[in-house]
Amino acid sequence: MVAQVLRAEGRAPQRANMESWQEYRDLRGRATGLISAEGEQWLKMRSVLRQKILKPQDVAVYSGGVNEVITDLIKRIHTLRSQEDDGETVTNVNNLFFKYSMEGQIHVDNKLKAIQSQLDQGEEVNGGLLTYLLVSKELTLEEIYANMTEMLLAGVDTTSFTLSWATYLLAKHPEVQQRVYEEIVNNLGKDQVPVALDVPKLPLIRAVLKETLRLYPVLPGNGRVTQKDLIVGGYLIPKGTQLALCHYATSYNEENFPMANEFRPERWLRKDNLDRVDNFGSIPFGYGIRSCIGKRIAELEIHLALIQLLQNFEINISPKTEPVHAKTHGLLTPGDSINVRFSDRK
Numbered sequence: 153m154v155a156q157v158l159r160a161e162g163r164a165p166q167r168a169n170m171e172s173w174q175e176y177r178d179l180r181g182r183a184t185g186l187i188s189a190e191g192e193q194w195l196k197m198r199s200v201l202r203q204k205i206l207k208p209q210d211v212a213v214y215s216g217g218v219n220e221v222i223t224d225l226i227k228r229i230h231t232l233r234s235q236e237d238d239g240e241t242v243t244n245v246n247n248l249f250f251k252y253s254m255e256g257q258i259h260v261d262n263k264l265k266a267i268q269s270q271l272d273q274g275e276e277v278n279g280g281l282l283t284y285l286l287v288s289k290e291l292t293l294e295e296i297y298a299n300m301t302e303m304l305l306a307g308v309d310t311t312s313f314t315l316s317w318a319t320y321l322l323a324k325h326p327e328v329q330q331r332v333y334e335e336i337v338n339n340l341g342k343d344q345v346p347v348a349l350d351v352p353k354l355p356l357i358r359a360v361l362k363e364t365l366r367l368y369p370v371l372p373g374n375g376r377v378t379q380k381d382l383i384v385g386g387y388l389i390p391k392g393t394q395l396a397l398c399h400y401a402t403s404y405n406e407e408n409f410p411m412a413n414e415f416r417p418e419r420w421l422r423k424d425n426l427d428r429v430d431n432f433g434s435i436p437f438g439y440g441i442r443s444c445i446g447k448r449i450a451e452l453e454i455h456l457a458l459i460q461l462l463q464n465f466e467i468n469i470s471p472k473t474e475p476v477h478a479k480t481h482g483l484l485t486p487g488d489s490i491n492v493r494f495s496d497r498k
């Protein structure tokens with residue numbers, strides 16, 4: 153049924169009624185960003201923004217910047233664990249990963265001002281998404297600010313909670329962690345800093361992220377407002393109906409994923425070209441032309457961080473950690489702090 157709704161969408165799908173966001177922004181004389189825009193305005197922004205961040209090869213250029221932040225992340229782990237009695241535990245890893253996700257965004261804001269001043273002085277500037285947006289002048293400065301704010305809203309917690317869950321699952325499943333580590337060592341080595349082009353050589357690390365998002369989809373549900381009358385599951389759904397699509401439920405459905413409660417990243421590995429996992433069973437980044445525009449950035453940040461964490465450390469559950477259950481606070485978050493031991497790899 154989820155597939156039926158999503159496959160029927162038009163050229164500018166609507167997720168939910170965003171009139172209150174729109175009204176507030178109008179009142180303040182502010183622009184809307186991609187999350188809150190609708191119709192033609194959304195189409196225009198989406199077509200501009202998608203050009204630089206939607207494909208894996210577009211985001212590959214950010215590997216260097218992401219790795220700089222990962223170097224800081226690893227230094228921070230060394231500092232934090234040295235403050236604990238056992239010299240290895242880091243309590244509440246989400247604080248750590250939140251800072252990791254956030255750091256990139258702070259660079260973004262400072263960079264915006266620097267690029268604008270270079271442009272004002274008539275200098276030539278080369279760079280990533282922001283430079284492109286400012287140089288191409290396809291969006292106004294207000295629209296660029298609105299989009300940067302909304303990307304901060306959409307990108308920081310989602311990425312950090314997912315990294316926290318992935319760390320928790322790897323710590324709870326040492327046998328999976330060992331297989332992932334061996335894949336890294338065999339294809340990349342113990343010390344080589346990974347870049348985006350290395351990730352396709354490591355199918356298991358990609359499978360770990362998919363399986364983490366299946367078990368803990370940080371956005372547990374999604375929505376669509378129907379843009380025409382639809383028959384779904386034998387019911388007539390009139391145009392303009394808000395539908396809630398709960399991919400948390402489909403992710404745990406045994407028909408889609410046998411032994412659905414278990415962490416089994418291997419289920420995502422294709423055995424041959426014809427072998428496919430059900431595409432609509434787990435859609436943590438949404439679907440179609442309104443799906444998550446930051447998917448490739450999030451994947452890059454998470455894959456590169458996990459690879460380097462595993463190259464540096466064996467991750468084990470700390471005796472301070474009780475089983476952690478998920479809670480919904482809008483996002484699906486860890487209900488308790490995740491505490492893990494980062495032991496140096498020999």
Ligand code: HEM
Binds near residue numbers: 187310370435446447
């Ligand atoms: C693990 C990390 C992430 C998850 C699970 C996630 C998930 C989602 C989901 C489910 C949607 C709704 C898609 C739909 O309606 O079909 C969405 C939309 C969106 N996400 Fe993400 N997201 C993540 C990270 C990011 C990052 C890092 C950014 C920014 C760099 C971002 C920016 C956005 C934006 C702007 C939208 C609205 C797109 C539109 O309406 O056109 N997300 N995300």
